[in-house]
Amino acid sequence: MKSELLNTLFECVEFGKINLESPYPPQMKGMPGADEITREALESGITPDEILNEALIAAMDKVGQKFSEKKIFVPQMLLSAKAMNASMAHLKPYFADGSVKRKGVFILGTVFGDLHDIGKNLVGMMIEGAGWEVIDLGVDVKIDAFVNKVKEYPGAPVGISALLSTTMINIKPVIEAIKMVSPKTKVIVGGAPLSAEFAESIGADAYGRNPQEGIKWLESVYRS
């Protein structure tokens, strides 16, 4: 029963089945989704930790792999993230009372001068799906906003994105300001025009070509 429910929840997240009403994916039409299965799992005594680790994180990891291999694309990934969020909503009380712990806090934002958010949102969803609490500062984020959040969450890694070659240069002063107040804070950067070389040249600690790379890097920071 336990393993069956966790497997079903895994599939709901992998294939983006949010709830009973959701018409997607067609092969799961009319079946309960992540919302209903999570409720049933909790009622049956499965722990939030088991739900988080054995279903949600594991499923989102598979989603990330499929995305990296171009077996699925952004729409399918967004649906998986929505299914994960539907499940996570049931776990919120357990996060709040400390009975389930996240891996850490990740601060995220699109650099000032840039209003693009789809890449940042994808990264945020995937990292949340990997078990982190994501503080999303939004788009066009000024230097002070990053710095203030770093002060509020000492040690939390920071992700900064840019989609334009004209705005990626704005990342450098943000990193400088962050390192000024918190030299040990790690910063990862990403976005279509960026590269590993550019990331290194502006003082970033890492470059994430896709959400999966960001998660791998985060896991290494978390473990260290």
Place this chain on the structure above:
Amino acid sequence: MQTWKSNFEETKQHYLDWWNHKGIVLSMWEHIPKDGEPYENVPPPPPSKDLNQFWFDPEWRSAYLHYTMSRNSYLADILPIANTQLGPGSLAAILGSELEAREDTIWIREKPDFDGRIVFDENNKWWKLHKDLLKACKARSQGKYLVGCPDLVEGLDVLASLKGPDNVLVDLVMNPEDTLRQLQDINTVYFRVFDEIYDIINVEGEMGFCYFSLWAPGKVTKLQADLSIMISEEDYRTFCQPFLREQCNNIDYTLYHLDGVDAIRHLDAVLEIESLKAVQWTPGYGQPQGGDPQWYPLYKRILSSGKSVMINWVTLDEIAPLIDNIGNQGLHINVDFKSEKDIEEALKIVERYR
């Protein structure tokens, strides 16, 4: 029409040939200043009061464009077209999004109260601005240059500017029928707007487009689906190709802007559009630029499908190897010229192949 471009008739022939998959066009992205005296002693406008005046005041902007056009170089096939762009995808503003003036561009903000309906409002303030700006520029140009068509954009990219890319992408899966209806409605408005713009800016039937160095002896536009890098080939054929095909069937001369390595997987679907005439390739930042040998197979693939190709940000030393490898028929080469001396150098190379 007597323009400030002395060799315009020759350039027009190059463009006609290029649209017909022949010859070489040698141009650049926008303009550089000419050497020596301006074509006419046009006084500059007073400094703009703010960014809103810089972008959104038809009188000020037309005066500024008139001043800069009188000082640009139009050597080789560089076009005398005033850039009237109002943001990348200003059709979204005409449909209810907001424009926001920034230093180097115009941002398009999503429509906060978008209810799923694509409604064209003749009294929309940004539509009025499009017309006022184009009319002001046309009045000032007096036939000395063309007034370009703003970068309206279409399809999924406009829908993303209205309701946000995340919502568009989710709706491809969750509400495909609504999305198809919205895309059809966007095309309907596009044709309505485009035709009215054409009526304002055409000169004896000829037309120029703001970006991508485009001129044609009829209606001409650039097409794109930048959001498509996020979707599957199957979804591209469902949500992009039919609407692009309709545009190509309705507009005389069309160029598709293929943006980024992840867009290449849609190239087959693009090339299946019979009435599309040309494809432009943007490798993207961090990639080798247009003249790099890495892209020769891509260009050959486009050319062998019967379309012409536009190649951007080619350097002087890349021109000859490029033509040697992909041939001299149906090429539009845009070089990142820094001076008129550069242009003369490039012309010498290209003339060997004409």
